[in-house]
Amino acid sequence: MLAARVNDLICLSRFFSRNTFEKIEKKECGLPHLFYYQVNEPSSSYPPNNGTPINCGELHLPNTEVYLVKELLAGNQKIFEKVFSDLYPLMHSVACSIAGNAIADEIIQEAWVSAIKALPKFEGRSSLKSWLVRIVANEAKTRRRKESRSVSLESMQESWATDPRFDERSHWVNPSSQWHGDTPEELLSAQELEDCLKKNIDKLPENQQVALQMRDAGGLSMEEICNILDVSPSNIRVLLHRARDKVLQVIDHFQQTGEC
Amino acid sequence: MLPSCRQVAVQLSEDRDEKITGFKRFALKLHLSMCRHCRRYGKQLELSTKTINLLAHKSRPDPQLKAALIDHFTQLSVQRKSEDEKPQ
Ligand SMILES: [Zn+2]
Numbered sequence: 001m002l003a004a005r006v007n008d009l010i011c012l013s014r015f016f017s018r019n020t021f022e023k024i025e026k027k028e029c030g031l032p033h034l035f036y037y038q039v040n041e042p043s044s045s046y047p048p049n050n051g052t053p054i055n056c057g058e059l060h061l062p063n064t065e066v067y068l069v070k071e072l073l074a075g076n077q078k079i080f081e082k083v084f085s086d087l088y089p090l091m092h093s094v095a096c097s098i099a100g101n102a103i104a105d106e107i108i109q110e111a112w113v114s115a116i117k118a119l120p121k122f123e124g125r126s127s128l129k130s131w132l133v134r135i136v137a138n139e140a141k142t143r144r145r146k147e148s149r150s151v152s153l154e155s156m157q158e159s160w161a162t163d164p165r166f167d168e169r170s171h172w173v174n175p176s177s178q179w180h181g182d183t184p185e186e187l188l189s190a191q192e193l194e195d196c197l198k199k200n201i202d203k204l205p206e207n208q209q210v211a212l213q214m215r216d217a218g219g220l221s222m223e224e225i226c227n228i229l230d231v232s233p234s235n236i237r238v239l240l241h242r243a244r245d246k247v248l249q250v251i252d253h254f255q256q257t258g259e260c
Numbered sequence: 261m262l263p264s265c266r267q268v269a270v271q272l273s274e275d276r277d278e279k280i281t282g283f284k285r286f287a288l289k290l291h292l293s294m295c296r297h298c299r300r301y302g303k304q305l306e307l308s309t310k311t312i313n314l315l316a317h318k319s320r321p322d323p324q325l326k327a328a329l330i331d332h333f334t335q336l337s338v339q340r341k342s343e344d345e346k347p348q
Contacts, residue, residue, distance in 0.1 A: 075337025217316030
């Protein structure tokens, strides 16, 4: 109870502190979080002067999000542009993995039109980011049915059990090679590898792709992904392991042969 | 009972999403301390994950799409404001 009160006070004091929003970087699972806000020109209405700030406790949102939602509702174009650009890679990945690259941008457009319309009803039960990703995922699923893209949601039957990398006791018999390059930048300096990864990710079963994009590309939490996809955490973990293992094998093959 | 390399490969991925704890963690660490192939797999798994993240961040929105949505956002905001300002 006391902790909750203290939390409320911190929440409010931060809301009134202009500097809080000037430079905030969140890290999640060692990956850079998509939201990196650098708001140098707070709108004239900020900080609020009517004495009735948004109740952080009810909205369950971090201060940055309370601020963002408020500014979006107030029609702050710069904030919209920022949120749109920050979330574009994640929304694009999710749309692509569900409905294909050809209609991904149309899906994003439709999703944003719905989101802008629905924004006044945004209740903050999830983060703004996962709310938007859910809208884009739903839109993509609807479009996928319309375009009748023949991808099976349950196409997960793979040869994990008969993987030639392991012997009969499940120990490495064919382990990965030593890679040249210790950073993602070094690896992606080879354009061929970038193209090869895109091609192979595109070939992954849809559910693996979506999980990989949401988690590793977009940095959504496991809880958020489970809620959006309505899948159990253990299923998501299996999907993630298979997708990551495939990516690792693609990179390893490229490192060994220089070919896709 | 120590996990096999195949089980370690799975656990290394799981550990990125939900930390493995207790005896399972101890056994995982023990296996890793003895198995250079799995240690390398772990490092490469992390690097692969970061590479996917970087790859995603390379995609940029089409300027036309961006402009159209900003336009739509602005129009709707103006509309909303004028509706709010209407006397009840
Ligand atoms: Zn091993």
